[in-house]
Amino acid sequence: MKHNSILKKIxxxxxxxxxxxxxxxxxxxxxxxxxxxxxxxxIGSYSYEWESTPKHLAGISDTLSDYxxxxxxxxxxxxxxxxxxxxxxxxxIAGRAKSEKFDYVIAADDAALQFVEEYRDDLFKxxxxxxxxxxxxxYAEKASEDSLTTGIIETFPLEExxxxxxxxxxxxxxxxxxxxxxxSGKGSTKQYENAQSSFPDISFSEIDCSVLSADDIAKRVSxxxxxxxxxxLMMTTDADGNLYTQTQAAKFITANAHxxxxxxxxxxxxxxxxxxxxxxxxxxxxxxxxxxxELSRGADIADYKVTTAGSVCEFDENxxxxxxxxxxxISNAYxxxxxxxxxxxxxxxxxxxxxxxxxxxxxxxxxAGLYVVLTDRRKRKLxxxxxxxxxxxxxxxxxxxGGLAIYRVRNDSSHTIDTVYTSKGIPAITGRTMEEYNxxxxxxxxxxxIAEEDLERVRAVLHKYIPLKKPFYLNAHFxxxxxTKSYVSMxxxxxxxESDGSNIYYVVYMDMTQQEKAGKxxxxxxxxxxxxxxxxxxxxxxxxxxxxxxxxxxxxxxxASGEPDLSLRSQEYLHKIEYSGKxxxxxxxxILDMSMIGNGKLVLHEKTMNFPALLHEIEVEYRRKxxxxxxxLSCHFIGVDNPAWIIGDxxxxxxxxxxxxxxxxxxxxxxxxxxxxxxxxxIKQGKVHIYSCVSDQGCGISEERIGxxxxxxxxxxxxxxxxxxxxxxxxxxxxxxxxxxxxxxHSEIGKGSDFIAEMDRVxxxxxxxxxxxxxxxxxxxxxxxxxxxxxxNAEITKKLLxxxxxxxxxxxxxxxxxxxxxxxxxxxxxxxxxxxRMPVMDGLEAAREIRKSSMPDAKTIxxxxxxxxxxxxxxxxxxxxxxxxxxxxxxxxxxxxxxxSELIIQARNIKVNA
Numbered sequence: 001m002k003h004n005s006i007l008k009k010i011x012x013x014x015x016x017x018x019x020x021x022x023x024x025x026x027x028x029x030x031x032x033x034x035x036x037x038x039x040x041x042x043i044g045s046y047s048y049e050w051e052s053t054p055k056h057l058a059g060i061s062d063t064l065s066d067y068x069x070x071x072x073x074x075x076x077x078x079x080x081x082x083x084x085x086x087x088x089x090x091x092x093i094a095g096r097a098k099s100e101k102f103d104y105v106i107a108a109d110d111a112a113l114q115f116v117e118e119y120r121d122d123l124f125k126x127x128x129x130x131x132x133x134x135x136x137x138x139y140a141e142k143a144s145e146d147s148l149t150t151g152i153i154e155t156f157p158l159e160e161x162x163x164x165x166x167x168x169x170x171x172x173x174x175x176x177x178x179x180x181x182x183x184s185g186k187g188s189t190k191q192y193e194n195a196q197s198s199f200p201d202i203s204f205s206e207i208d209c210s211v212l213s214a215d216d217i218a219k220r221v222s223x224x225x226x227x228x229x230x231x232x233l234m235m236t237t238d239a240d241g242n243l244y245t246q247t248q249a250a251k252f253i254t255a256n257a258h259x260x261x262x263x264x265x266x267x268x269x270x271x272x273x274x275x276x277x278x279x280x281x282x283x284x285x286x287x288x289x290x291x292x293x294e295l296s297r298g299a300d301i302a303d304y305k306v307t308t309a310g311s312v313c314e315f316d317e318n319x320x321x322x323x324x325x326x327x328x329x330i331s332n333a334y335x336x337x338x339x340x341x342x343x344x345x346x347x348x349x350x351x352x353x354x355x356x357x358x359x360x361x362x363x364x365x366x367x368a369g370l371y372v373v374l375t376d377r378r379k380r381k382l383x384x385x386x387x388x389x390x391x392x393x394x395x396x397x398x399x400x401x402g403g404l405a406i407y408r409v410r411n412d413s414s415h416t417i418d419t420v421y422t423s424k425g426i427p428a429i430t431g432r433t434m435e436e437y438n439x440x441x442x443x444x445x446x447x448x449x450i451a452e453e454d455l456e457r458v459r460a461v462l463h464k465y466i467p468l469k470k471p472f473y474l475n476a477h478f479x480x481x482x483x484t485k486s487y488v489s490m491x492x493x494x495x496x497x498e499s500d501g502s503n504i505y506y507v508v509y510m511d512m513t514q515q516e517k518a519g520k521x522x523x524x525x526x527x528x529x530x531x532x533x534x535x536x537x538x539x540x541x542x543x544x545x546x547x548x549x550x551x552x553x554x555x556x557x558x559x560a561s562g563e564p565d566l567s568l569r570s571q572e573y574l575h576k577i578e579y580s581g582k583x584x585x586x587x588x589x590x591i592l593d594m595s596m597i598g599n600g601k602l603v604l605h606e607k608t609m610n611f612p613a614l615l616h617e618i619e620v621e622y623r624r625k626x627x628x629x630x631x632x633l634s635c636h637f638i639g640v641d642n643p644a645w646i647i648g649d650x651x652x653x654x655x656x657x658x659x660x661x662x663x664x665x666x667x668x669x670x671x672x673x674x675x676x677x678x679x680x681x682x683i684k685q686g687k688v689h690i691y692s693c694v695s696d697q698g699c700g701i702s703e704e705r706i707g708x709x710x711x712x713x714x715x716x717x718x719x720x721x722x723x724x725x726x727x728x729x730x731x732x733x734x735x736x737x738x739x740x741x742x743x744x745x746h747s748e749i750g751k752g753s754d755f756i757a758e759m760d761r762v763x764x765x766x767x768x769x770x771x772x773x774x775x776x777x778x779x780x781x782x783x784x785x786x787x788x789x790x791x792x793n794a795e796i797t798k799k800l801l802x803x804x805x806x807x808x809x810x811x812x813x814x815x816x817x818x819x820x821x822x823x824x825x826x827x828x829x830x831x832x833x834x835x836x837r838m839p840v841m842d843g844l845e846a847a848r849e850i851r852k853s854s855m856p857d858a859k860t861i862x863x864x865x866x867x868x869x870x871x872x873x874x875x876x877x878x879x880x881x882x883x884x885x886x887x888x889x890x891x892x893x894x895x896x897x898x899x900x901s902e903l904i905i906q907a908r909n910i911k912v913n914a
Contacts, residue, residue: 059285780805814846
């Protein structure tokens with residue numbers, strides 16, 4: 001027998017070590033309601049902080065939150081073994097199921113599906129299960145043999161990315177991949193190597209960061225010219241011992257590259273990577289949730305076969321512009337929709353697996369060594385000849401941390417394994433000599449070498465794969481002589497069956513202990529950043545979900561207030577609704593601002609502002625609020641007009657004073673007086689010291705509580721029924737400190753409190769106020785297209801517009817809005833009011849498509865965002881998509897009318913001048 005076949009089998013085996021995932025595309029929302037309110041359990045294999053988890057949750061929540069009661073359980077198998085965590089998860093789910101039975105289960109990634117399968121009869125009997133993100137194809141297909149189980153398998157679209165890149169650069173003759181010898185890097189490299197057969201005329205090469213210094217990596221990347229397609233696969237370490245996060249690696253590679261860098265997963269696009277055909281964790285989760293939704297509406301699970309996840313095409317528009325790549329060329333290169341990321345820095349990071357480095361270059365050495373040893377040897381002499389070549393193999397293997405073993409397996413059992421050959425590197429992993437090792441493994445190779453926590457899993461893998469006579473890969477902890485443990489990868493390939501029925505296997509061992517430690521250290525470093533991204537995403541959604549119903553409450557209050565013949569009592573009720581709604585809005589803003597400060601996301605926007613004008617606006621507002629409670633507000637503004645103009649963030653300064661005044665009103669009794677003093681004192685040329693004091697005659701605060709008062713969630717009076725969130729004063733302190741100021745409290749029980757805020761500001765020479773030009777423009781007769789998926793909010797907006805004589809038309813989502821605009825005659829619509837979060841097509845994409853359309857007024861028609869997304873990054877995203885303004889919900893009618901008028905006039909002037 002020729003041993004080329006052995007080498008071929010080993011090579012094929014090395015190319016099958018990992019399976020990675022892609023995702024299914026989003027779907028058009030079905031607006032029909034399920035028969036009831038299904039109880040859905042989502043089980044995630046990883047923790048909430050893991051980088052891809054928020055994307056999974058967003059896909060599930062956006063699809064199901066309006067139609068189902070969803071509960072979430074996270075297994076955290078990235079940081080803990082499955083065996084360690086499964087008992088706790090079992091107890092958690094069993095406790096939840098006592099109160100209400102689950103109707104459906106969504107299992108995300110392999111560990112979650114394994115848990116569902118293991119406890120199917122105990123916890124999930126007769127419950128439909130939909131899995132997503134499963135990498136083990138065979139396991140997923142086996143699980144789907146259960147008539148109540150189906151789902152989605154993950155694959156990576158690397159070949160599609162390379163094909164598209166070659167279309168964008170038809171002169172390219174080379175493809176180079178940046179990778180390393182981690183598990184994730186090895187898996188990506190194997191898929192990269194598998195793709196070579198599809199491009200026979202293209203030269204493939206690898207830049208292995210694990211064996212190169214940072215300087216050498218930079219030189220290799222920099223040397224890639226216009227004849228090369230550069231693919232970024234993985235870079236977590238280099239030969240110098242440096243560790244890189246995904247963001248750091250992407251920035252390092254793109255900073256040294258003179259050509260665009262492509263990628264095949266969505267995490268990391270925005271850090272300098274151009275893009276590619278990528279997987280979307282959001283879409284895959286949404287697709288799984290869609291199956292659950294349709295099952296709840298009466299669909300038969302038998303109609304949903306296991307599918308392989310699809311892919312999307314995503315590019316960073318800033319990098320597209322940098323390399324002057326035409327979008328039409330991208331569209332021609334990819335047969336489908338292309339998504340563009342506009343931010344130069346994306347908060348999305350690459351989804352990480354537990355990093356277990358591999359041996360791509362080393363495997364080549366092993367194959368070369370085996371080729372020398374095995375070429376032209378006959379099968380019956382294989383074992384004898386290999387033993388004669390012991391020194392040659394050891395010479396090769398002595399340069400790596402690991403070795404090669406040959407085993408004879410009898411009766412397809414892990415308990416009947418005989419060692420035919422072992423290289424010296426394998427005993428060295430465990431700290432033993434060859435003699436000690438052979439004595440140690442006698443009788444039970446697996447039972448002695450494998451650590452207790454991995455033994456059951458390893459035996460299960462061997463029991464499953466040995467009878468199949470197919471290559472397989474596993475990793476486990478080994479018991480060392482000194483009582484410690486080594487982390488080892490084992491790559492096995494079947495060779496042949498002997499006359500007595502025994503099977504011969506080759507196994508390559510690699511010591512991954514140091515790489516495991518480095519991977520764990522990197523996971524900890526990534527954890528905080530992933531957590532911040534998850535929190536930001538959660539806060540944005542929370543803001544949207546709370547502001548949307550508030551918009552309806554305050555909108556209907558405004559409409560009702562304008563109705564004729566309202567009784568005094570009705571007017572009073574409406575006024576209280578308005579007051580309570582706006583108070584709730586202030587509390588929401590405080591919570592979100594405090595969270596942004598905690599995450600380091602809040603930024604001051606300081607510019608020239610009229611300080612006394614701001615003070616008088618606040619005075620008018622809070623004089624009314626205090627009088628409603630029978631409290632007098634006495635204001636004393638000293639020296640604020642000299643000069644009147646300072647540099648500051650007017651919104652945040654208003655927030656400071658508003659919280660101090662509202663706090664005083666809350667804890668003051670009817671008939672008392674609140675004194676607000678603001679005094680400006682020039683301290684040196686160009687600067688002024690601002691002293692502010694809010695004094696009340698309330699209950700006072702003990703010294704013990706004063707020390708805690710500025711901490712989050714610490715209300716001023718623990719016995720008061722008017723406590724609020726306890727964030728107002730904490731927010732005041734944080735904002736004052738961001739402005740390099742201070743805040744103090746002086747209080748006496750039973751007499752009241754003084755809240756003193758001080759800060760220094762730069763002054764500006766007084767700016768003469770120009771008279772506001774008279775605006776005779778009327779909105780009457782203007783046709784406004786209202787794009788809003790929420791019917792109640794759409795009705796409110798239409799009625800507010802109709803009060804001014806506007807003609808309002810409604811589009812239920814961005815795609816309908818785009819169609820209505822493109823199918824109308826030129827000038828039919830005077831402006832568009834655009835919601836942001838909508839199904840089918842969101843407002844940002846709709847605005848971009850309108851600006852790109854061939855309509856004569858596509859560049860000038862006013863597009864105004866009206867959204868419950870109110871973070872600064874939300875406003876920036878609206879403007880970047882081509883919108884002219886961003887109005888937060890709940891909408892202030894007068895602000896809406898003013899912005900509409902100004903932008904319509906501006907658009908007309910542009911048309912006239914053109």
